[in-house]
Amino acid sequence: AYLHYTTNNTIFGTQFKDVPDSDVPLIADMSSDIFSKKIDVSKYAMIYAGAQKNMGPAGTVVYIVNKDLLGKTGNKIPTYLDLEAHIDKDSMLNTPPVFSVYTCMLTLRWLKNLGGVEAIQNLNELKAKAIYNEIDANPLFEGHARKEDRSTMNATFKLTDESRADEFNKMWADAGISGIKGHRSVGGYRASMYNALPLESVDALVAVMRQFSTVNA
Ligand SMILES: Cc1ncc(COP(=O)(O)O)c(C=O)c1O
Structure with missing residues (x-):
């Protein structure tokens, strides 16, 4: 066994x-x-x-x-x-x-x-912190996974008001972001943050999420 x-x-x-x-x-x-x-x-x-x-x-x-x-x-x-x-x-x-x-x-x-696994671990934690902080602070978004089980590799989240999806989708596409559509069984969004993804890419998505909340304030 x-x-x-x-x-x-x-x-x-x-x-x-x-x-x-x-x-x-x-x-x-x-x-x-x-x-x-x-x-x-x-x-x-x-x-x-x-x-x-x-x-x-x-x-x-x-x-x-x-x-x-x-x-x-x-x-x-x-x-x-x-x-x-x-x-x-x-x-x-x-x-x-x-x-x-x-x-x-x-x-x-x-x-x-x-700097090896230790260095990338620090970077991965920074990336995860950036996206999850925004998901938690921004009332237009909610996370999918329970907080204690959240992945540092894939952040899953959705809009609290799905009727604004077209507007948000246009904003991130216009910002040059791609591939954040969630898996078909979960829906919403999935930001994958594997080792190769720089912190700047996460910051770019966070900036769009903030901009979206300003537009909708
Ligand atoms: C944890 C895990 N196992 C297995 C797979 C599937 O791998 P493959 O498509 O090579 O079968 C994936 C996705 O690629 C995965 O994330």
């Missing part, structure tokens, strides 16, 4: 703040918040993460595995799903997606030069 969970939910904009207690090996999908903050790798039997948020283009998955747990399934599993087979071949069991791997290397070098 094992316990699997996803550390950050990109759709709802929620994120686990603590590692769950578990008597069985813990496995986490960290696709959408890996390298965004410090984690205690020793608490996990396995961590995996698709590259496409904080590392590079889609096509690569990073695994961090406690090797003591390998080879214990007792089941016959397809070779490709057998991590030991991948490890035996130095992660080149099949043709690796070279472009994706290379771009991840460049991104990780960029992160290292920036």
Whole structure:
């Protein structure tokens, strides 16, 4: 048995703040918040993460595995799903997606030069603080996720008066902002703030939200 969970939910904009207690090996999908903050790798039997948020283009998955747990399934599993087979071949069991791997290397070098995970964690917290402060202070907006569960990667929010959506949508589009439409199952807006997004981009959205409230005051 094992316990699997996803550390950050990109759709709802929620994120686990603590590692769950578990008597069985813990496995986490960290696709959408890996390298965004410090984690205690020793608490996990396995961590995996698709590259496409904080590392590079889609096509690569990073695994961090406690090797003591390998080879214990007792089941016959397809070779490709057998991590030991991948490890035996130095992660080149099949043709690796070279472009994706290379771009991840460049991104990780960029992160290292920036001061590493600690530095990006500070920046990510600043970005999250900027957008959530505005959501809470501005009566024209309300957050989707419960405050204590808010994600530093994806801020989900909506207008308190949906009838003003066209006006707000025009304002942020005119400001050069794109891609903040919420997931279809949640609606509203989702501002994703992965590692590559600078603080200035969050400030630009906050400025539009403020301007919108001034126009509607
Ligand atoms: C936490 C998490 N897991 C899995 C996925 C899906 O990844 P893929 O589209 O590569 O299956 C996503 C989104 O990309 C995600 O945020």
